[in-house]
Amino acid sequence: MLVVMKAQATPEQIQAVCEAIEQMGFRAHPLPGAQRTAIGITGNSGEVERGNLEELSGVAEVIRVSKAYKLASRDAKEEDTVIRFPGTDAAIGGRNLAIVAGPCAIESREQAFAIAETVAAAGAQFFRGGAYKPRTSPYAFQGLGLDALKIMAEIRERYGLRIITEAIDNETLELVAEWADVVQIGARNMQNFSLLKHAGHLRKPILLKRGMSATLDEFLMAAEYIMSEGNYEVILCERGVRTFADHTRNTLDLSIVPAVQRLSHLPILVDPSHGTGKRNKVLPMARAAIAVGADGVLVEVHHQPEKALSDGPQSIYPAQFATMMDEIEKIAPIVHRTLSRGIHIESIPGGHDARAK
Numbered sequence: 001m002l003v004v005m006k007a008q009a010t011p012e013q014i015q016a017v018c019e020a021i022e023q024m025g026f027r028a029h030p031l032p033g034a035q036r037t038a039i040g041i042t043g044n045s046g047e048v049e050r051g052n053l054e055e056l057s058g059v060a061e062v063i064r065v066s067k068a069y070k071l072a073s074r075d076a077k078e079e080d081t082v083i084r085f086p087g088t089d090a091a092i093g094g095r096n097l098a099i100v101a102g103p104c105a106i107e108s109r110e111q112a113f114a115i116a117e118t119v120a121a122a123g124a125q126f127f128r129g130g131a132y133k134p135r136t137s138p139y140a141f142q143g144l145g146l147d148a149l150k151i152m153a154e155i156r157e158r159y160g161l162r163i164i165t166e167a168i169d170n171e172t173l174e175l176v177a178e179w180a181d182v183v184q185i186g187a188r189n190m191q192n193f194s195l196l197k198h199a200g201h202l203r204k205p206i207l208l209k210r211g212m213s214a215t216l217d218e219f220l221m222a223a224e225y226i227m228s229e230g231n232y233e234v235i236l237c238e239r240g241v242r243t244f245a246d247h248t249r250n251t252l253d254l255s256i257v258p259a260v261q262r263l264s265h266l267p268i269l270v271d272p273s274h275g276t277g278k279r280n281k282v283l284p285m286a287r288a289a290i291a292v293g294a295d296g297v298l299v300e301v302h303h304q305p306e307k308a309l310s311d312g313p314q315s316i317y318p319a320q321f322a323t324m325m326d327e328i329e330k331i332a333p334i335v336h337r338t339l340s341r342g343i344h345i346e347s348i349p350g351g352h353d354a355r356a357k
């Protein structure tokens, strides 16, 4: 159920409706939009008695949402969600494209800084790097853990880049959230419902990668798990699915971008690195991702990919990343987008313009 408030409803009226919903034993999720606020109701197993709610002041109507995902759907919120990063001009969703770049894993301070310097210089606003790695083999490099989180915090300090890193379990989720600007939940954990619920309690944006065999509904329901716990800042990420095709590591399903955008207000990024697994296919698919309407791309970059401890074959060189940025900058206006290069840190004490060009 969804309570749609009148455009002129006051914050007090919205609050009163939320309280009425909670008194009925349900959970209220106010979702402010440009025109009006809608309040999602969750926690009900059957139909909610709508009578009383319709009578409350400021209420325009009470409607049934037929889809299984409610808070993630465009019924609840018509306009696109834009996730902002306080104190900076960076955003995910909205007109400006978000570019996330960095190594698969943080391997050392030197490696991370060498890559961060180049991606900042080319104009990325977000730096990615794994501190905790979900690896197929228990004998493969598992990540540097807390040391990697500290290195990324230093990178944020030095270059202004906002940090995206993965949490692989409930045990490390809060620690990761303390250090990161965005917490990634990886493909292998897309249906780890316990982790999704815990992520719903955080007040940090969550980058949710599509499971490698997840349908569109399953993907949006995973986002709904996070939102139903009160965290509405979810960024979706298409990273390829398993198919019979063997010329790539995964099949990058770009058609999910317009499909998601039709149904959901959440931003969606595309990861052509895991989506193809091959360096020579990353740039073409990054261009295609922007052309198809994605809100940005996430790519793996390594200055010495042949020495990388994970995902070297799909990591592009810094010079290729700079080329990708130039190409995206040219494609952006055709799809009514912009690409700001570099991150501007607003005048917080000691702040600086971190555009490293």
Ligand code: PEP
Pocket (backbone or CB within 6 Å): 104, 130, 134, 185, 186, 187, 188, 209, 239, 274
């Ligand atoms: C990653 O981003 O390095 C990663 C492990 O991604 P995915 O969960 O999409 O495999």
Ligand code: MN
Pocket (backbone or CB within 6 Å): 104, 105, 274, 300, 310, 311
């Ligand atoms: Mn990787």
